[in-house]
Amino acid sequence: MATKGKGKDKNDGRKLVAQHKKARHDYHILDTYECGLVLTGTEVKSLRQGRASLVDGFVQIDGGEAWLHNVHIPEYAQGTWTNHSARRKRKLLLHRVEIDKLEVKSQDSGHTIVPLSLYFKGGRAKVEIALAKGKKEWDKRQTLREQQDRRETDRAISAARRRQRA
Incomplete structure (x- = not known):
């Protein structure tokens, strides 16, 4: 049974952290993927406080790996010298087949990969990305x-x- 509360969807137990609403306005969404993120401890703590922005974010395939660029996760307020930089590139966790498919499709003219939402699912940080074509x-x-x-x-x-x- 799904819990009802602030920031949670009724059907799948997601706790939404950030959403890129303008992406659906600026792009034709062709295909969506759910993927995990490689994060540091202070990034997770900052996300649990509900602080993030996907506005300038994009995904780039580099060396057979997917990387999330320009997503702003602010520094954790109680963090020390171990704090992260706010706009560092973060590795995305996808299956090899999905990465290869995204790489081939994103090479087409006008196609890009954009993040749509950032959320927690089962205690793990996930990001929903989309293969999109600019409008x-x-x-x-x-x-x-x-x-x-x-x-x-x-x-x-x-x-x-x-x-x-x-």
């Missing part, structure tokens, strides 16, 4: 227009139902 400006406007149209039709339908009941 053009008109794509973004079209998506916003579709969302607005959908919202207006839902409002009209609910208003009609309310009038019917009364």
